[in-house]
Amino acid sequence: MVYKQDNNGTLQGYGQTFVLSEEQKLDWSDMFYVTTRPVALRNMKFWPTSPSTFRDNMDRYSLELTKVASCLWHYIATNLGVAPEVFEQLFKDHPQGLRFNYYPPCPEADKVIGISPHSDGSGFSILLQINDVQGLQIRKDGEWIAVSALPNALIVNLGDVTESIEHRAMINTQHPRISLVAFHGPDNSVMLRPLPEVVGEGKLNYGSMSYQEFIKALFNKKLEGKSVIEKLKL
Numbered sequence: 549m550v551y552k553q554d555n556n557g558t559l560q561g562y563g564q565t566f567v568l569s570e571e572q573k574l575d576w577s578d579m580f581y582v583t584t585r586p587v588a589l590r591n592m593k594f595w596p597t598s599p600s601t602f603r604d605n606m607d608r609y610s611l612e613l614t615k616v617a618s619c620l621w622h623y624i625a626t627n628l629g630v631a632p633e634v635f636e637q638l639f640k641d642h643p644q645g646l647r648f649n650y651y652p653p654c655p656e657a658d659k660v661i662g663i664s665p666h667s668d669g670s671g672f673s674i675l676l677q678i679n680d681v682q683g684l685q686i687r688k689d690g691e692w693i694a695v696s697a698l699p700n701a702l703i704v705n706l707g708d709v710t711e712s713i714e715h716r717a718m719i720n721t722q723h724p725r726i727s728l729v730a731f732h733g734p735d736n737s738v739m740l741r742p743l744p745e746v747v748g749e750g751k752l753n754y755g756s757m758s759y760q761e762f763i764k765a766l767f768n769k770k771l772e773g774k775s776v777i778e779k780l781k782l
């Protein structure tokens with residue numbers, strides 16, 4: 549359990565998130581996670597002061613990504629035929645957390661996994677692959693497909709709150725890989741449920757659960773595909 553992040557409810561700092569027992573085989577990665585938004589929820593104890601530019605850069609990156617996120621919510625709502633104000637309300641204050649993933653190389657890369665198959669518990673996640681080592685894969689029709697990150701491009705992964713895609717990260721035999729993922733979720737008080745504007749008179753495929761409850765269920769188990777959201781299926 550020494551590799552587990554601070555677990556006083558917030559899972560911030562260095563270490564792995566989904567550690568439940570001493571026996572568990574850990575993913576081949578180091579993580580650093582902090583809550584970045586709303587700003588009032590930041591716990592600066594977890595924000596490194598070295599290098600001296602770190603905090604300022606995190607703050608600026610976080611702010612710029614909220615602008616990207618706002619645009620994306622606007623277009624997603626419009627495409628779904630939902631008034632953008634509905635999404636603005638669900639995602640107000642732009643709850644956001646940033647996770648750095650560091651995947652050391654492993655000579656026997658085929659025997660380890662960087663991050664186990666999972667879907668993100670966010671609305672969507674914006675991923676930046678920091679160096680040009682590839683490793684992200686998504687599951688489509690039962691097959692794992694490698695995602696080639698373009699230099700300086702952001703990858704948007706839809707999360708469980710919208711329509712998530714299962715993904716994992718693989719390890720390189722020689723080179724370390726670093727990714728930075730910004731999770732954008734709704735406020736904890738939001739109820740996860742099919743949007744009435746989208747379902748209309750149609751059949752409901754999912755039940756409802758508060759986002760807070762959902763996140764609790766997600767962090768109380770090992771990473772395992774889309775199992776938490778699957779439980780909400782009717």
Ligand SMILES: O=C(O)CCC(=O)C(=O)O
Pocket residue numbers: 647649663668675683684715716717726727729
């Ligand atoms: O490093 C990657 O490409 C994936 C990371 C990821 O899926 C996550 O942090 O949730």
Ligand SMILES: [Fe+2]
Pocket residue numbers: 666667668715
């Ligand atoms: Fe992920």
